[in-house]
Amino acid sequence: MVPILEVKNLRTQYKTESGLVKAVDGVSYYINEQEIVGVVGESGCGKSVTQLSVMRLINSPGEIVGGEILFEGQNLLQFKANGPEMRRIRGAKISMVFQEPMTSLNPVLTIGQQLIEILEVHLGMSRKNARQRVIEMLDLVGIPGASSRIDDYPHNFSGGMRQRVMIAMALLCNPKLIIADEPTTALDVTTQAQLFELMKSMVERFKSSLVIVTHNLGIVARYAHRIYIMYAGRIVEEGSCKEIFRNPRHPYTIGLLKSVPRLDDQEGKRLVPIEGMPPDLIQMPSTCAFLPRCSYSIEQCRVEPWPELRKVEGTKHYVRCYLKTEAWEQCRSHSATT
Amino acid sequence: MSMPDELILEVKDLKMYFPITRGLLKKKVAYVKAVDGVTFKIKRGETLGLVGESGCGKTTVGRCIVRLYKPTSGQILFNGKDISSLPENKMRSYRKNFALIFQDPYSSLDPRQSAGNIVGEPLKIHNLVKSKKDYQERVEKLFQSVGLDPSLMSRYPHEFSGGQRQRMGIARALSCEPSLIICDEPVSALDVSIQAQIINLLQDLKEGSLGLSYLFISHDLSVVKHFSDRVAVMYLGRIVEITTPKKLYNNPLHPYTKALLSAIPVPDPDIEETRKRIIMKGDVPSPVNPPSGCALHTRCPIAIPECKELVPLLRDVGGGHEVACIRVK
Numbered sequence: 025m026v027p028i029l030e031v032k033n034l035r036t037q038y039k040t041e042s043g044l045v046k047a048v049d050g051v052s053y054y055i056n057e058q059e060i061v062g063v064v065g066e067s068g069c070g071k072s073v074t075q076l077s078v079m080r081l082i083n084s085p086g087e088i089v090g091g092e093i094l095f096e097g098q099n100l101l102q103f104k105a106n107g108p109e110m111r112r113i114r115g116a117k118i119s120m121v122f123q124e125p126m127t128s129l130n131p132v133l134t135i136g137q138q139l140i141e142i143l144e145v146h147l148g149m150s151r152k153n154a155r156q157r158v159i160e161m162l163d164l165v166g167i168p169g170a171s172s173r174i175d176d177y178p179h180n181f182s183g184g185m186r187q188r189v190m191i192a193m194a195l196l197c198n199p200k201l202i203i204a205d206e207p208t209t210a211l212d213v214t215t216q217a218q219l220f221e222l223m224k225s226m227v228e229r230f231k232s233s234l235v236i237v238t239h240n241l242g243i244v245a246r247y248a249h250r251i252y253i254m255y256a257g258r259i260v261e262e263g264s265c266k267e268i269f270r271n272p273r274h275p276y277t278i279g280l281l282k283s284v285p286r287l288d289d290q291e292g293k294r295l296v297p298i299e300g301m302p303p304d305l306i307q308m309p310s311t312c313a314f315l316p317r318c319s320y321s322i323e324q325c326r327v328e329p330w331p332e333l334r335k336v337e338g339t340k341h342y343v344r345c346y347l348k349t350e351a352w353e354q355c356r357s358h359s360a361t362t
Numbered sequence: 363m364s365m366p367d368e369l370i371l372e373v374k375d376l377k378m379y380f381p382i383t384r385g386l387l388k389k390k391v392a393y394v395k396a397v398d399g400v401t402f403k404i405k406r407g408e409t410l411g412l413v414g415e416s417g418c419g420k421t422t423v424g425r426c427i428v429r430l431y432k433p434t435s436g437q438i439l440f441n442g443k444d445i446s447s448l449p450e451n452k453m454r455s456y457r458k459n460f461a462l463i464f465q466d467p468y469s470s471l472d473p474r475q476s477a478g479n480i481v482g483e484p485l486k487i488h489n490l491v492k493s494k495k496d497y498q499e500r501v502e503k504l505f506q507s508v509g510l511d512p513s514l515m516s517r518y519p520h521e522f523s524g525g526q527r528q529r530m531g532i533a534r535a536l537s538c539e540p541s542l543i544i545c546d547e548p549v550s551a552l553d554v555s556i557q558a559q560i561i562n563l564l565q566d567l568k569e570g571s572l573g574l575s576y577l578f579i580s581h582d583l584s585v586v587k588h589f590s591d592r593v594a595v596m597y598l599g600r601i602v603e604i605t606t607p608k609k610l611y612n613n614p615l616h617p618y619t620k621a622l623l624s625a626i627p628v629p630d631p632d633i634e635e636t637r638k639r640i641i642m643k644g645d646v647p648s649p650v651n652p653p654s655g656c657a658l659h660t661r662c663p664i665a666i667p668e669c670k671e672l673v674p675l676l677r678d679v680g681g682g683h684e685v686a687c688i689r690v691k
């Protein structure tokens with residue numbers, strides 16, 4: 025199978041007063057057709073910058089300094105960020121749902137004006153047909169009274185309803201790929217649940233692929249087919265959803281799983297925090313960025329550069345770590361000490 | 363000696379209505395019914411979790427207890443004495459019994475004060491130290507008790523990470539040796555790996571001090587369930603269910619609790635594969651004009667016509683499991 029998106033060795037950096045921030049530092053991944061892929065990591069690890077790079081939405085002082093972004097057989101990095109090619113792709117073939125819908129909706133235009141224009145520009149539809157199509161789409165994403173609400177302004181909608189409008193907008197041109205970057209983080213859990221169930225049924229219906237960017241492990245466990253775990257601007261682990269949760273391997277992934285309280289935890293269970301803090305992306309060592317927080321490191325981790333993602337023998341699981349299977353097992357079975 | 367089941371706090375039918383005013387004369391045109399009849403108890407040494415979606419009134423409950431707000435009506439009994447309408451000068455001597463820990467360690471600390479001053483200030487306000495040396499020692503101890511190096515005392519808040527700032531907030535809260543700590547979303551602004559550090563710290567402090575009680579407020583049911591001895595679930599200004607974390611998970615009774623639980627995915631794909639979701643219709647209504655009767659009836663999957671009429675009261679359905687729903691037998 026040919027993936028619909030393949031990112032190779034992507035590097036994106038920000039020139040700041042305090043130094044060069046290597047926000048994305050050699051990230052490679054792919055998305056298959058009709059696949060739901062989770063990208064997980066704590067804040068600042070480069071999840072959003074990766075996705076914005078794919079959309080070619082990186083602005084100064086940021087710059088994509090290397091890599092390839094292959095979409096439908098073309099390297100998107102050969103196009104101008106604001107050139108006609110990217111404008112044809114962005115919002116039509118690849119669309120994005122952001123955490124804060126107000127940043128991507130124009131407050132002085134009605135929902136209808138904004139969504140109809142997308143159809144006119146990208147698909148050359150007549151205004152009348154476009155309006156009909158927008159109403160259908162708003163109805164489909166569960167906005168009651170869509171035929172009148174189409175003429176409302178963004179501020180007339182609640183946070184949850186606005187995010188539904190964003191989902192409708194993302195789906196309008198039947199994109200190949202939808203990127204949802206923490207789309208519900210600011211919303212309540214019952215609304216989050218509504219929206220994720222909606223997104224899942226929509227991408228199945230429209231046969232799109234979906235990238236879910238989140239720090240919430242529960243959400244990826246429920247929706248993703250495959251998962252990438254990011255740390256300090258790199259991917260540290262990749263595998264099928266089941267594989268990652270059943271046999272997490274990178275000590276960071278294992279640490280994340282042990283540090284979150286779960287609804288189904290036994291009473292009195294103690295969390296195992298990851299000690300220390302994520303690194304500063306300005307002064308990155310050449311060794312593994314997780315080394316200062318890892319209790320399982322071996323001599324090799326301290327002297328050799330951070331390894332590439334490598335396949336764990338006999339699996340379809342990739343991990344960026346020198347440790348051996350026994351060490352991972354030990355790490356997994358380690359429980360809290362008071 | 364304190365009795366094992368001694369109540370430290372009892373809140374009875376608490377209401378907090380914020381007026382909405384209009385025009386130059388500030389004419390009251392309506393009220394935000396932020397808290398609309400809340401009743402609960404906290405025993406000495408107990409942690410009560412308060413969970414619910416944003417805007418349901420959790421913060422307002424906490425702020426009424428420490429009298430940052432003067433409640434519209436209801437009683438707040440602290441060690442048996444009603445403090446809900448104490449005048450401010452009398453309230454002052456009670457304040458040192460309470461401490462508040464806030465969500466946002468970035469904005470809740472005075473940026474111009476050194477870390478040492480931030481942590482030690484309440485000791486001075488409440489005249490709890492005898493000498494400069496005593497003060498210095500107490501502040502050092504507080505730093506150590508929250509896992510901060512006392513050598514950081516002369517630094518300023520912006521030099522600390524989010525997790526460290528939350529530790530400072532906790533040290534400050536502990537300074538007056540309060541008997542009740544109200545934690546309002548104490549880990550919501552932190553990354554998951556740091557969250558666990560703070561949750562464990564709060565837990566250690568509880569285990570290390572006899573009789574310290576917590577009101578632990580959060581929108582995150584997984585966190586609340588992990589930390590609390592009992593959990594109260596709020597919806598639109600009222601408590602709909604109170605029980606132990608175990609019963610809440612294994613046998614939730616209120617339809618809202620059930621929906622809330624089912625909305626939270628567990629980090630385990632094998633469980634999620636078969637777990638059914640109860641998806642609630644629509645959004646939470648406005649507390650300015652809440653639905654009549656049971657506030658959930660507009661979204662509830664099992665509502666009957668009576669639910670529109672009757673405000674259901676919390677009642678014990680056995681073993682201290684309280685629920686406010688007329689549909690629950």
Ligand SMILES: Nc1ncnc2c1ncn2[C@@H]1O[C@H](COP(=O)(O)OP(=O)(O)O)[C@@H](O)[C@H]1O
Nearest residue numbers: 038045047066067068069070071072073074305
């Ligand atoms: N506009 C910017 N200027 C400078 N640094 C930035 C900018 N945007 C992002 N960064 C840096 O890039 C890194 C990755 O950020 P981001 O991709 O947003 O993280 P997240 O995983 O939380 O989405 C962070 O260290 C952040 O500080």
Ligand SMILES: Nc1ncnc2c1ncn2[C@@H]1O[C@H](COP(=O)(O)OP(=O)(O)O)[C@@H](O)[C@H]1O
Nearest residue numbers: 380394396415416417418419420421422423649
């Ligand atoms: N000082 C205030 N004045 C007016 N309305 C308020 C005030 N504080 C809170 N509210 C309103 O009261 C309701 C409950 O708020 P809050 O207690 O902050 O909820 P929570 O902490 O559960 O998110 C919300 O509708 C909020 O907008």
Ligand SMILES: [Mg+2]
Nearest residue numbers: 071072073206
């Ligand atoms: Mg982000």
Ligand SMILES: [Mg+2]
Nearest residue numbers: 420421422546
């Ligand atoms: Mg609050």
